[in-house]
Amino acid sequence: MANLASRSVRCAERAALVAALLVATASAVAAPVCAVRAHDLLGSWQSGSGPFEQMAFSMDNGRPLFNSWLHDRPDVSGGSWQLTGCALRISSGRGDAQWNLEVATLSAKRLTVRERGQRKLTTYRRIP
16 A cells, blocks of 8 residues: 555656646747847947946957946946847956846847846947
C-alpha cells in the first residue's frame, strides 16, 4: 500500500513539473521580442529628467562611444555603451560609474527608457 502511495506522489510531481514547463514555454513564446537596434540609437538625445539631461550615442572606429552633458557642460565624456536586446548598459569613460537601462520604446524622434528595476519611464527627444 505504501508503495502505491509513493507512486501516486511521484506521478503528481511529474505532472506538476510538466505543467510548469508548458506554462514557461507558452510565456516565452508570447513574450514580445525587442526590436531595438543599436544603429537606431545613434545620435543625440535630450530630456528634462532621467539619468542624463543630454546624451549622445556614436561609433568611433567600431567602438560604441557615449557622451553626456548637464547644463550644457560635459558630464560623461568618452564612455561606452552596449545594447543587448532592450538592455542598454552605459559605462563612464573613467570606469567608476555604470548605468543599466531598459529601452521601452524607440522611434525616429523619441527614446523612452527606464532604469533597470524601476517603474518610472523617461522620454528623450532626438536633437537634430
